[in-house]
Amino acid sequence: MNNHSITINPHAAQPTSLLSLGKSFWRNRQLIVQMTKREVIGRYKGSAMGLAWSFFNPVFMLIVYTFVFSEIFKARWGGVGGEESKAQFAVVLFVGMIVLSLFSEVINRAPGLILSNVNYVKKVIFPIEILPVIAMGAALFHSFISLSVLLAAFALFNSYLHWTVVFFPLVLLPLVILTLGLAWILASLGVFIRDVGQTIGLVTTVLMFLSPVFYPITAVPERFRPFIMANPLTFIIEQARDVLVWGHTPNWLGLGIYTLAASIVAWIGYFWFQKTRKGFADVL
Numbered sequence: 001m002n003n004h005s006i007t008i009n010p011h012a013a014q015p016t017s018l019l020s021l022g023k024s025f026w027r028n029r030q031l032i033v034q035m036t037k038r039e040v041i042g043r044y045k046g047s048a049m050g051l052a053w054s055f056f057n058p059v060f061m062l063i064v065y066t067f068v069f070s071e072i073f074k075a076r077w078g079g080v081g082g083e084e085s086k087a088q089f090a091v092v093l094f095v096g097m098i099v100l101s102l103f104s105e106v107i108n109r110a111p112g113l114i115l116s117n118v119n120y121v122k123k124v125i126f127p128i129e130i131l132p133v134i135a136m137g138a139a140l141f142h143s144f145i146s147l148s149v150l151l152a153a154f155a156l157f158n159s160y161l162h163w164t165v166v167f168f169p170l171v172l173l174p175l176v177i178l179t180l181g182l183a184w185i186l187a188s189l190g191v192f193i194r195d196v197g198q199t200i201g202l203v204t205t206v207l208m209f210l211s212p213v214f215y216p217i218t219a220v221p222e223r224f225r226p227f228i229m230a231n232p233l234t235f236i237i238e239q240a241r242d243v244l245v246w247g248h249t250p251n252w253l254g255l256g257i258y259t260l261a262a263s264i265v266a267w268i269g270y271f272w273f274q275k276t277r278k279g280f281a282d283v284l
Contacts, residue, residue: 036137096213111190162247181269
């Protein structure tokens with residue numbers, strides 16, 4: 001990007017097709033990579049440990065959650081007792097945390113994406129539709145670090161890794177698509193309704209406790225299970241555990257249906273964002 005600002009008409013109509021979205025991704029691919037790097041590095045700027053925090057944060061949270069849920073609440077996923085059960089519990093719990101963190105990080109930041117980048121809306125030629133993609137890129141980086149910690153822990157406890165771990169990116173892809181769609185909607189709504197930013201934190205907290213992150217679905221009474229299964233995180237968490245922990249192949253039909261539904265949400269989100277962005281400059 002040039003350093004000088006180029007004023008444009010922020011009220012101009014924007015393309016809303018999936019083809020235009022694909023073209024925007026391709027045209028701005030280098031910008032997305034550069035800004036994602038800046039986003040990740042900027043988060044730890046000024047701290048003595050720098051990027052090392054991206055490794056220690058998930059490890060610390062894993063230790064705390066495992067202690068609280070396996071020692072105090074005595075939660076179990078099954079398996080043998082003693083130390084081995086705690087190690088297994090930690091790994092199973094961590095898979096749920098990785099999926100939850102990816103979703104929550106992007107969704108919680110989405111309402112403030114435009115508000116924190118007002119100059120991009122008003123003064124320069126900048127593809128603001130890629131801001132949620134940049135947030136997703138940063139979240140995926142942290143997920144990759146957490147996944148590395150998980151695989152290292154699993155290999156340490158079990159002396160092997162399941163070959164099905166290669167399917168994990170395919171399991172995560174539908175959630176990435178869905179989250180981007182929701183992020184576009186929330187980024188737009190966050191401009192017009194400032195309360196969205198406060199509300200979404202409550203929503204992601206509710207989704208956390210209504211998904212099988214800290215407990216197996218079998219621990220939920222039958223009458224409440226439909227509510228847990230309706231949570232968009234539940235299926236992905238269960239599939240992620242299948243390929244990473246239990247060594248099962250994914251439910252391809254389920255992933256296919258989820259991907260189709262997520263793609264529809266993503267297009268609706270992009271369409272909404274592109275249609276409403278001409279009003280951003282008036283409100284900001």
